Amino acid sequence: MTESPLWHPFTQHALQPESIHISHAQGSYLYDKDGRQIIDAISSWWVNIHGHNHPKITAAIQAQAEKLDQVIFAGFTHAPAEQLAEKLIALTPNHLTRVFLSDSGSTAVEVALKMALGYWAHKNQPRTIIVALENAYHGDTFGAMSVGGRSVFNAPYEPFLFNVHHLPFPAKNHEHRTIENFEKLLREQGDNIVALIVEPLVLGAAGMLMYTPQLLAQLHALCQKYGVIFIADEVMTGWGRTGTRFACDQAQITPDILCTSKGLTSGSLPLAATLASEEIYQAFFSTDRAKTFFHSSSYTGNPLACAAACAAFDIWDTEPVTQRIKTLSDNLAAQIPRLSSRPDIENVRQTGCILAMDVRNAHHGYLSDIAPKLYRFFLSQGVLLRPLGNTIYILPPYCTTNEDIHVIINTIIGGCDALGNGALERAA
Ligand SMILES: *Cc1c(COP(=O)(O)O)cnc(C)c1O
Numbered sequence: 001m002t003e004s005p006l007w008h009p010f011t012q013h014a015l016q017p018e019s020i021h022i023s024h025a026q027g028s029y030l031y032d033k034d035g036r037q038i039i040d041a042i043s044s045w046w047v048n049i050h051g052h053n054h055p056k057i058t059a060a061i062q063a064q065a066e067k068l069d070q071v072i073f074a075g076f077t078h079a080p081a082e083q084l085a086e087k088l089i090a091l092t093p094n095h096l097t098r099v100f101l102s103d104s105g106s107t108a109v110e111v112a113l114k115m116a117l118g119y120w121a122h123k124n125q126p127r128t129i130i131v132a133l134e135n136a137y138h139g140d141t142f143g144a145m146s147v148g149g150r151s152v153f154n155a156p157y158e159p160f161l162f163n164v165h166h167l168p169f170p171a172k173n174h175e176h177r178t179i180e181n182f183e184k185l186l187r188e189q190g191d192n193i194v195a196l197i198v199e200p201l202v203l204g205a206a207g208m209l210m211y212t213p214q215l216l217a218q219l220h221a222l223c224q225k226y227g228v229i230f231i232a233d234e235v236m237t238g239w240g241r242t243g244t245r246f247a248c249d250q251a252q253i254t255p256d257i258l259c260t261s262k263g264l265t266s267g268s269l270p271l272a273a274t275l276a277s278e279e280i281y282q283a284f285f286s287t288d289r290a291k292t293f294f295h296s297s298s299y300t301g302n303p304l305a306c307a308a309a310c311a312a313f314d315i316w317d318t319e320p321v322t323q324r325i326k327t328l329s330d331n332l333a334a335q336i337p338r339l340s341s342r343p344d345i346e347n348v349r350q351t352g353c354i355l356a357m358d359v360r361n362a363h364h365g366y367l368s369d370i371a372p373k374l375y376r377f378f379l380s381q382g383v384l385l386r387p388l389g390n391t392i393y394i395l396p397p398y399c400t401t402n403e404d405i406h407v408i409i410n411t412i413i414g415g416c417d418a419l420g421n422g423a424l425e426r427a428a
Helices: 055-065 079-090 105-122 142-147 155-160 175-192 213-226 247-251 278-284 303-318 321-333 336-340 370-380 402-420 423-427
Strands: 022-026 029-032 037-040 096-102 129-133 165-167 193-198 229-233 257-260 272-277 345-351 354-359 391-394
Touching: 037 402, 055 303, 079 096, 079 272, 079 303, 096 105, 096 278, 105 142, 105 193, 105 229, 105 257, 105 272, 105 278, 129 142, 129 175, 142 155, 165 175, 175 193, 175 213, 193 213, 213 229, 213 247, 272 278, 303 321, 321 345, 321 402, 336 345, 336 402, 354 402, 370 402, 370 423, 391 402, 402 423
Parallel strands: 129 165, 129 193, 193 229, 229 257
Antiparallel strands: 022 029, 029 037, 096 272, 257 272, 345 354, 354 391
């Protein structure tokens, strides 16, 4: 067999030479080329919400492909993009009035940062300090890496990342540290702070670290008090993942800039949107061409992706999505006692449709060697789960049945048992 020339993301090929060949998918299942079924318990890296190959999304992409595949988006527009933008701004009436399209979560964040920096520059009050949360993850491009926590993900690039003030993570019972740190910075250097960027309620790649809507509301209130732009990176938390349409809804706040991507097309095609307030837009709106927002990618506003996003939106209106989210989060909650009672599992936590737990006494951090062992074990049982270090989490499509949740939990428990009795060591 010849080796594949593909270089995969977040993959150490020396340790994982073979990739699983997927031929098709349906609902919450992936099928490999031999027809083996795998439960997609992480929504194919957090993107899928309505289930794979939803017929309405597939039909919308097909219909759009017959009309218009792609058109330059500078100076041109089209129905799917216009409809999508209308739907997006209707979610935050009178607050976020402008929609900038791009292709991924990372670019949505880059756009947000450039909007925030440009806002101050065009107002002739240039500012230099960007604030983010410790351990945050905002993507893998340079701006997104810079606002993210420093970790093994970006160590080789660290000298090239711009400086960011990281607030301590608002861990349970330590929230005051985060607030005090931010208040001190605002008091001393408030007029030099560009923006605060946060993953609202759940820090995903950091290991599904969760904090309260109260704290989120407090951070937002401080930004308002000191006139600092509040950027919500809802790339992972958006589209019902935390129980509400956006995580910010639980804190009853509207950010000045909102980044969305992953669930936007329900995981069918790459697309992102950065929503901005009218005030931010107006800082660029000028007869001075130098104040143009100079950002684009070739595929900005791709019609197929926009049509897919519109179809994903319609599913919210025509199917009981809210009920599915409620049922799924109740089903996940029902599993908590079983998991919490185990001596080898700790910090069982849930926000909406995300359930996470840590394997106790294990080596912490992303490079924890139990992660690949558990990953292989789970796959051998037909379940796709991708532990982040010693954190095991479930983040499934909303159509996942309670039966499948049981299978997933049984598989996790089986993996922990095998870890405990050394079976994974022998298998590795
Ligand atoms: C995944 C993620 C990103 C990056 O999205 P990509 O589409 O992978 O570029 C940014 N922010 C958050 C919070 C994410 O979870």
